[in-house]
Amino acid sequence: MTADLDTRARAAAAGLHRAADDLEPPEWEPPSNRRRTGARLAVAAVAVAGIVAVVVVGRAVVTDDPRQPVASGSGGVPALIPDALPDGLAAAGAVDLPRPEEELGPERMTVRLFGDATGGALSVTVFHSEAAEPADFGESTTVRGKPAWVSEDDAGQTALMWQEAPGILALVTSGSLDLAAMSSVAEGLTFGTDPAGGDVTVTVLPPGFAPMGALHDAALTGAILPSALPVTTGGHLAGFRDATGNRALVVGTITPEPDEVPVLRWMLGADAGEITVRGHQALRTTQAGGIDAVIWEESPGLYAVVGGTVGADAVLAAAESLRPATEQEWAAIVALGDEVSPTDHP
Amino acid sequence: VQPVIEAAAPAFVDLYRREYRPLVAFGYALCGSWGSAEELAQEAFVALFRDWDRIGGYHAPEGWLRRVVANRATSRWRRAASEARALARLGGRREPVADDATAADTEFWAAIRSLPPRQSQVVVLHYLEDRPVEDIAAVLDIASGTVKAHLHRARAALAAKLELEVDDDG
Numbered sequence: 001m002t003a004d005l006d007t008r009a010r011a012a013a014a015g016l017h018r019a020a021d022d023l024e025p026p027e028w029e030p031p032s033n034r035r036r037t038g039a040r041l042a043v044a045a046v047a048v049a050g051i052v053a054v055v056v057v058g059r060a061v062v063t064d065d066p067r068q069p070v071a072s073g074s075g076g077v078p079a080l081i082p083d084a085l086p087d088g089l090a091a092a093g094a095v096d097l098p099r100p101e102e103e104l105g106p107e108r109m110t111v112r113l114f115g116d117a118t119g120g121a122l123s124v125t126v127f128h129s130e131a132a133e134p135a136d137f138g139e140s141t142t143v144r145g146k147p148a149w150v151s152e153d154d155a156g157q158t159a160l161m162w163q164e165a166p167g168i169l170a171l172v173t174s175g176s177l178d179l180a181a182m183s184s185v186a187e188g189l190t191f192g193t194d195p196a197g198g199d200v201t202v203t204v205l206p207p208g209f210a211p212m213g214a215l216h217d218a219a220l221t222g223a224i225l226p227s228a229l230p231v232t233t234g235g236h237l238a239g240f241r242d243a244t245g246n247r248a249l250v251v252g253t254i255t256p257e258p259d260e261v262p263v264l265r266w267m268l269g270a271d272a273g274e275i276t277v278r279g280h281q282a283l284r285t286t287q288a289g290g291i292d293a294v295i296w297e298e299s300p301g302l303y304a305v306v307g308g309t310v311g312a313d314a315v316l317a318a319a320e321s322l323r324p325a326t327e328q329e330w331a332a333i334v335a336l337g338d339e340v341s342p343t344d345h346p
Numbered sequence: 347v348q349p350v351i352e353a354a355a356p357a358f359v360d361l362y363r364r365e366y367r368p369l370v371a372f373g374y375a376l377c378g379s380w381g382s383a384e385e386l387a388q389e390a391f392v393a394l395f396r397d398w399d400r401i402g403g404y405h406a407p408e409g410w411l412r413r414v415v416a417n418r419a420t421s422r423w424r425r426a427a428s429e430a431r432a433l434a435r436l437g438g439r440r441e442p443v444a445d446d447a448t449a450a451d452t453e454f455w456a457a458i459r460s461l462p463p464r465q466s467q468v469v470v471l472h473y474l475e476d477r478p479v480e481d482i483a484a485v486l487d488i489a490s491g492t493v494k495a496h497l498h499r500a501r502a503a504l505a506a507k508l509e510l511e512v513d514d515d516g
Contacts, residue, residue, distance in 0.1 A: 003510050003511065004510060004511050004512075004513070005501060005504055005505045005508070005510040005511065005512045005513075006512075006513060008451070008454060008508065008510055009454065009473040009504075010473070011451065012451035012454040012455065012473070013473050013474045013476075015451055016371050016374065016375060016451075016455070016474060017367075017368070017371055017474075019371070019374075020367040020368065020370050020371035020374070021367055023366070023367055023370055023384070025362070025363060025366035025367065026388075028358075028359055028362045028363075028391070151377075151378065151379055151382075152378070152459075247399075309396070309397055
């Protein structure tokens with residue numbers, strides 16, 4: 001023992017404050033209401049998508065509720081709206097999924113997830129961005145003959161990132177593998193011509209690891225949750241908000257691909273609790289920022305989600321009151337928010 | 347409701363200007379990346395802005411901001427996504443960020459990040475922000491006794507890792 005912890009800590013804190021004092025805060029630019037709605041739509045969908053995975057993996061459907069479940073029939077995925085709308089909220093807009101290719105944003109990603117019997121996970125993400133050159137990301141190293149950066153978080157998760165080509169960033173993360181193993185995975189990747197990285201191939205896997213799932217050509221969402229939203233499967237999202245946009249509710253129906261489910265679950269790690277909604281066993285979660293969400297399997301393959309910043313009770317009341325919108329009702333909501341997009345970025 | 351928001355906007359901007367730097371420092375202590383720390387801070391402010399009419403009335407909304415950053419900094423995926431976005435922004439803007447060398451004791455902060463997440467959050471609020479136990483408990487929404495337990499374990503672990511002496515009364 002050569003020095004005192006508190007003395008060292010005070011000096012370290014002072015140094016960190018000095019470094020932060022050199023930062024120039026970006027001028028605050030409030031997100032517009034239009035973007036706010038889009039972001040909330042995306043956020044709620046993503047937040048709930050993670051819970052979907054839990055439902056799919058481990059939860060049975062309870063069928064003792066007298067209401068008939070809304071089914072996904074030949075006419076497509078039903079669009080649901082709540083009869084019990086929280087006070088002050090009104091319909092703001094709606095989107096139908098999948099989104100047309102031309103409406104997808106510039107930042108998109110493909111995620112491949114691998115796991116082993118011990119619960120270890122390895123992800124390979126190809127991030128399509130207009131970024132020029134990476135800089136200042138953890139410690140420097142080299143991967144595939146290119147400058148790369150390594151960062152480890154407080155939970156022991158290691159991230160290895162590099163720029164594969166102009167506009168393409170690659171990210172390998174794991175909480176169980178060491179850097180050497182992760183680098184071997186990175187060295188073994190082969191990239192095709194898909195600018196979104198959809199055709200990347202993982203040719204080297206650590207012993208015991210096998211594919212768990214993949215998220216294809218997802219769109220990064222807005223600022224509330226920096227996550228990804230699958231936009232290539234069918235569904236509907238309707239947004240409701242008050243006059244300020246600060247209280248909002250999102251109602252969605254989604255149909256995730258089976259192999260997307262494990263990835264969405266892994267991405268979010270949702271801390272969800274069990275609850276019964278409309279006679280179905282459901283899961284609910286509260287995300288940072290006070291977003292309450294609940295999700296359940298309304299009928300086989302069709303998941304309903306309700307999320308918002310209106311309080312847990314109001315979210316549950318809205319969920320219990322869902323019904324299919326008529327074509328006229330849905331068209332009117334879509335017409336309200338034709339600027340809303342799940343890939344809108346604040 | 348709109349006049350309330352309009353009246354609150356200057357207060358929000360004041361809070362943003364006052365708290366941006368310490369919030370980034372807090373984020374750096376938890377995640378070890380200036381770029382990610384700035385992203386986490388921005389995300390927290392955006393989340394606050396969107397719920398300002400509710401959270402702005404809190405006794406200490408800056409504590410709420412720290413809870414958001416702490417929660418997001420401990421999520422591996424959110425951190426990875428933040429880093430990707432930070433990387434993209436840095437590449438595009440080429441703006442300078444704080445210099446790690448200026449932050450000096452990177453070994454100390456790395457040791458803190460090696461602790462279990464809740465311990466690291468508690469000890470960062472204790473050392474970096476000099477917050478009393480009751481304040482830390484309010485920020486993290488946990489009991490004061492829990493804070494004391496985490497702080498005790500964290501200080502002991504740090505002292506061992508860094509080979510430093512620790513005052514049990516500290």
